Amino acid sequence: MNKKVSIKDIAQSVGVSTALVSYVLNNKEKEARVGKEIAQVIRDTAAEMGYQPNQIAKSLKTGKSHTFGLIVADISNPFFANLARNVEDEAKNFNYTVIFASADESPKKSQNLINILTERQVDGFIIAPAENSQDQIESILKNNIPLVLIDRYFKELETNYVVTNNYDASYNAVSHLIKAGHKNIGMIAYKTDLVHMLDRRRGYMDALKDNKQLKAKTPLIKTVDFDFTQDDVEAGIKELLAQNPSMDALFFATNTLTLKGLKALNNLNCKVPDDIAVVCFDESEAFDFFYSPLTYIEQPLLEMGKKAVQILIKNITDKKNTNTQLSIPSRLVVRQSCGSNNN
Amino acid sequence: MNKKVSIKDIAQSVGVSTALVSYVLNNKEKEARVGKEIAQVIRDTAAEMGYQPNQIAKSLKTGKSHTFGLIVADISNPFFANLARNVEDEAKNFNYTVIFASADESPKKSQNLINILTERQVDGFIIAPAENSQDQIESILKNNIPLVLIDRYFKELETNYVVTNNYDASYNAVSHLIKAGHKNIGMIAYKTDLVHMLDRRRGYMDALKDNKQLKAKTPLIKTVDFDFTQDDVEAGIKELLAQNPSMDALFFATNTLTLKGLKALNNLNCKVPDDIAVVCFDESEAFDFFYSPLTYIEQPLLEMGKKAVQILIKNITDKKNTNTQLSIPSRLVVRQSCGSNNN
DNA sequence: GTTTTCTTGTTAAACGATTAAGCATATATT
DNA sequence: AATATATGCTTAATCGTTTAACAAGAAAAC
Known part of the structure; x- marks a missing residue:
């Protein structure tokens, strides 16, 4: 490692103390009342010598990294x-x-x-x-x-x-499905109590509730672990269909769930949106290329x-x-x- | 900011010098011949006080961040x-x-x-x-x-x-297109002299050459800037088609070029692979969902x-x-x- | 001609660690 | 008994900065 040039090297070269160099290089000439000419000399030699401040040293002294x-x-x-x-x-x-x-x-x-x-x-x-x-x-x-x-x-x-606003976003998305005429909307989400996921579920539930679509005692929701596979999603969708064979729409809670979900739907020979309509959270380039471009929630x-x-x-x-x-x-x-x- | 506990605090608390603490906490007890009991005491108090080493200070001293x-x-x-x-x-x-x-x-x-x-x-x-x-x-x-x-x-x-191995990958991909029967293969690449892009172009050219497909004086390549838009790609494809209306395949040099390119092809009403076959570099979730799943080069x-x-x-x-x-x-x-x- | 006030600098401690060198004391060697 | 070796710990310099405190000469004020 080539010895890096330090403030001390500059000080030595110019023939002043390190303090002066520090003041100048930090633009504190005013406060520190540094002479105009010497300041310029310091700046010039610093540039000449290719000085790069050592942020580590700076951080140690100032306490800010x-x-x-x-x-x-x-x-x-x-x-x-x-x-x-x-x-x-x-x-x-x-x-x-x-x-x-x-x-x-x-x-x-x-x-x-x-x-x-x-x-x-x-x-x-x-x-x-x-x-x-x-x-x-x-x-x-x-x-x-x-x-x-x-x-x-x-x-x-x-x-x-x-x-x-996860709740509103979900609520709106599901409401949109309802307005589009869907009557049995399922949801695939993560198995977690993290608030964003709970809010997305609440939004889904409330949209159903407010539109008098909450008929079954158990909601049409299936969850998978964070490290889920496509099979997990596929199993979830199958269970939902078993639970309610007339399920006509699915709401996916994230982009990754959606990507696997779409493949699962393909596997199950479900046509979107005719068999099952789809709305999901997040964006993905892939959503544009699905045969039926996805309706999605675009996060800010x-x-x-x-x-x-x-x-x-x-x-x-x-x-x-x-x-x-x-x-x-x-x-x-x-x-x-x-x-x-x-x- | 709560005062963080330093090696000095531990030293004070235990009643030893900072050196000893440093040795122990860096597992240099052997080399530094630190007493067994005092070492344990130091370790315990360090844990008790919730000591976290200051990497900044460490870095300054050791010269390694x-x-x-x-x-x-x-x-x-x-x-x-x-x-x-x-x-x-x-x-x-x-x-x-x-x-x-x-x-x-x-x-x-x-x-x-x-x-x-x-x-x-x-x-x-x-x-x-x-x-x-x-x-x-x-x-x-x-x-x-x-x-x-x-x-x-x-x-x-x-x-x-x-x-x-950009050259080989390109060469193989284009060769594959040729073996599949395509006779007029175009390429969309970035306008740059960076070696990976040049290699991809060379691979394309050599594959054509080696299969006696290099008929035109000007190769069927169009390039766009890094900050290209979909329109740029679309324009490129149009130009290629103008240059050789019987172009039946396209090789895209990166994932982003491909994504815009596919949309452009859709706009131009080109069916893949019947009107124009497609092979591309890189992966994308989107490639799975294109109506004709893409053949692509998977980088390691x-x-x-x-x-x-x-x-x-x-x-x-x-x-x-x-x-x-x-x-x-x-x-x-x-x-x-x-x-x-x-x- | 002092005293005061600017101007322009310097000194030196500090940030939190590392580590070579030194200093006791105890134990082993002859 | 004298010397060598081991053991256990401390001292203090150092990494590259920042910055409060101080100093010394020049100009201004009285």
Whole structure:
């Protein structure tokens, strides 16, 4: 490793103290009353010598790393990848670096990541929390590390969060199916008590209820684990059809569920939307190419990413303790898969 | 911010020097001849006080951040997102943290990211280099910062790299089209001199040449900029059809080109594979859902990610200067879109 | 001609760790 | 008994910055 040039090297070369160099290079000449000419000399030699500040040293001294951690479920999931990209861009606007990490919905991995990032002295966290990670979140809070939850949050915890309005989005989507004439709407969701999933289920249930479609004692909902396979979804759909053979529509709670679900429907020889209409959460390039382009709920990823960063940075710079809780509306993109009277 | 507990706090609490605490907590008791009992006491109080080492301080002292930068074109592109995930996982196996960043194929952004990451004292880089970033790469080399290029590399630069065998993959894919009976095969590529793209073009050209299909003076290739729109691709396809109205197959050079290209083909009312057969590079969930499931080139993302990390870490720990240059084969996944005699 | 006030700098401690070197004391070797 | 070796722990410098506190000469004020 070529010896990197430090502030000391510059000081030596110019013939001044390191303090002066530091002041100049941090644009504190005014406050530190540095002479105009010498300042210029310092700046010139710094450039000449190719000086690059050592952020590690800076961080150690200032206690700020200008870095924050973004923990999602899986960076290879397009939903999170897009969110991450928006977070990255907004962070750059504030001169922050973000460290991504994937926790795979596992509280164990999540705790491990939080530890690693904490040791790296991140200035804050943006987290899509895994199930049963409340204690981890609380401990971040207790340590006064700025935090914004994203995509989901915990009802019982007082935190910042930025989510989409899952309840409304679901309610609208299912209502749309009902208006399109469907009378037996099933739902495929994740088996979890995370609030975003519960809200999506509530939205589904309430839409049915408000439209007097809640006939059966057991709702037409099947859930699968996070590490589900296509077979799991297929089994779920079959069970739903067994439970109510006249099921004529399906509401999928996420993009990954939908992708596997569509393949399952193909396997089962169900035509969309004639046999079974489909509406789902999230986007996917694939939805455009399905023979019956999907009607889907488009989450406000750009706004979610931007806001999460802005709230986090505000929390880092101000040290006030007021929590911002944002629920941003989603948009229903209506296409063919939901059947009749769409425009 | 709650005062974090430092090694000094532990030392004070136990009544020993910080040196002893450091030795114990770094499992250097043997070398440093630390007493057994006191070592246990130190460990216990450390745990009790909830000590978390300050990696920043550690890094400053040791000169190693145990961090490396991964610069790709766009983390929201599934190709890079998947690669990134594999890199992340392999890095974790070595206890390294990775900082992702997107350069959008822009040398300016790339330089900016390299600077930022260098200042953050990353121990190395994995980079999918943008066009015209040779000087940046050279400068990393000159500074003796370990580096592995990925996805593409520069012929004129002696570096580590891990890529897929773009030439072979292209050659095979196009040969497959030829064997399937197609006689006028066009190609849509990016307008760039990056080696991966040139190799893909060479593979295409040579496959044609070797099968005596190179009749026209100007090859049936159209290129678009990195920031292309669907209209650009559509225009390209139209031009190709104008140039040779009997074009019966298209080879797309990347996933994003394909996605827009398929929509363009739909717009142009071209049926796949009857009017125009299609083969493409990269995967996409969408390819499964196209009415004629696509034949595509599956890149070895897992192996590429793993190898890149391994090579980088080897370069970080050993300081030897031998370059590892890996070209890993891709697999052609044959489905319907390429027309006849596929199984 | 002092004293005060600017101007322009320097000194040195600190951030939280690591680690070579040193210093006792105890035990072993001859 | 004298010396060598082991054992157990401390001291203090260092990594590259930041920044409060201080200093010294020049200009201004009286």
